[in-house]
Amino acid sequence: MKLGGLARQGVACAAGWPHAAARRAPATAAPCLRRALAAARQQQRGPAGRRAMSVRAEAVSGNGTTPKEFDFDLFCIGAGSGGVRASRVAAGTYGAKVGICEMPFNTIASDSAGGAGGTCVLRGCVPKKLFVYAAEYREFFSDAQGFGWQLPGQPSLDWPSFLAKKNAELQRLNGVYMNLLNNSGVEYIEGRGRLVDAHTVQVGDRTVTARNILIATGARAFVPPFEGAELCMISDNALEVAEVPKRIVIVGGGYIAVEFAGIFAGLGSEVHLVYRQDRPLRGFDDEVRTFAAEQYAQNGLHLHPLTVPQQLVKLPDGRLKFTGARRTGAQSSDEETFELEVDHVLAATGRRPNVGNLGLEEVGVQMTKSGAIAVDDYSQTNVQSIWAIGDVTDRMALTPGMPALPAALALMEAMALTRTMFGGEPTAPDHANIATAVFSHPQIGTVGMSEEQALAAYGNIDVYTSSFRPMRNTISGNPGRTFMKLIVAADSDVVVGCHMVGPDSAEIMQGMGVAVKMGLTKRQLDSTVGIHPSAAEEFVTMRSPTRQLRKEPATVAA
């Protein structure tokens, strides 16, 4: 009676409410009031919004052939970035009854081990960044001497102590994630989840039913087949390696490869980076790739472009003999081989969605050609009650040449999903202009298009570039340089690409990402006063284009 009254009141009020106020209200509201508010918001949106809502609502309320009573409104398989965010927002913000399952904690992922927090927290972004910090000290110690610091002896690294602290931090974060779920009222069930039917999940000996099921099982490292490939380690192992390798081969030219190359070089290893392309980081701006590769080489990395692994053999002393095949011409026979004896070979050759033994086929969930779960713009699969987000959907792979921050993507997709499912607002995740960083040495920050993409999309572009030695590197004697680049759509003056290679690129690019997302123009950049002295100020002081590229005539060099 009281709730009904509230709901009626809610409809009456919400119809006239500003949209943002209506969106805030449901956090603590009773379900019927939330539904009434959602309906009112649909009225505000008009016919198109109402149509989208009715499609989503079917999944939320069941299709009539399934039981009306479920154990949960939402049950999530996988407690990584996407699963944890979706679960706790669904429960905490929207008041839904939510359960989640995850395998027992381990820093190395397997079919039976995982842990709340998932890849990013336990074997990805977080431990990787701690390794990056540890590795950076080598350069700091060296630079310090240029500023007059006398070091009493050669600094040395207590590796076991660092590993122990890193693992203690991961345990702490695992606990934080468990608390986040608990405090939001999400029921945590330890164990591997498997679909039984469109509304049922089996976790160990427990069977649960849910109106909606979210698959957020992430991805696992992929090692390409070649002789001895099973001797490679993957990034999970690299973050647990008992001793810093004296010599290491890293196969791959993507994020993980260049990041670990910088890490091990900083820790003192001789690093050989083996990749198929002429430059690392395919999909990034070509000039950025060239500049980064030059800096990597200057920092002591041994670069092996146009090379694939051919064979890996274990030597009697426990080390490995790596054979690589380097392409020397256009014919398949045009190749030369070389051998390296190393302590480890790290395969950083991409990741594949975790879809095995999930019951997807039996339930009829459609997959993409690349083996990911196929979803629509709203993260819904072809089975109405089953949804999927994060790495298991591999959605960024569908945006050619678009480097992206996957952990942030999983989080964004989770937010959009809960709004669609429980907020009454069908919301597609917005994959445009996502800022990303590569924590290699030096760092790379980027948002928007590469020069190549912008030229294809806009035809007329102005390109501004700057390369300089950061002030810190002047009297330290560090030869490292910084590169900055802006790409402007000439007809609209909108900044469509922004790139940086050099110290602090990730931090600087976060701010630029906000501006680019908001439609930043070059004129607005020019009217911004720089912070002096800083590297970031270069973005607001680049006045003359390095080149202006026009459809007709094709290219005008400045």
Ligand SMILES: Cc1cc2nc3c(=O)[nH]c(=O)nc-3n(C[C@H](O)[C@H](O)[C@H](O)COP(=O)(O)OP(=O)(O)OC[C@H]3O[C@@H](n4cnc5c(N)ncnc54)[C@H](O)[C@@H]3O)c2cc1C
């Ligand atoms: C070395 C490395 C470094 C990275 N660095 C960065 C970075 O700096 N920035 C960034 O943005 N991204 C980074 N990433 C990527 C980022 O970690 C992932 O994109 C992100 O974790 C994806 O989140 P997710 O929720 O989709 O999957 P995950 O975080 O992988 O979570 C999936 C969870 O599901 C569990 N699971 C799987 N199957 C089942 C099952 N059947 N039942 C129950 N549970 C199951 C797994 O144990 C896991 O915990 C990095 C990745 C790696 C490997």
Ligand SMILES: NC(=O)c1ccc[n+]([C@@H]2O[C@H](COP(=O)([O-])OP(=O)(O)OC[C@H]3O[C@@H](n4cnc5c(N)ncnc54)[C@H](O)[C@@H]3O)[C@@H](O)[C@H]2O)c1
């Ligand atoms: N800073 C970050 O945001 C960050 C850091 C690490 C990882 N990640 C994410 O994790 C995911 C996985 O990273 P990754 O570096 O493993 O993947 P990636 O797709 O970025 O790179 C894979 C590399 O392996 C190479 N490769 C693939 N198959 C090969 C084969 N058969 N032989 C030789 N080389 C081969 C590719 O050419 C490519 O260079 C990425 O999608 C990335 O977005 C992000």
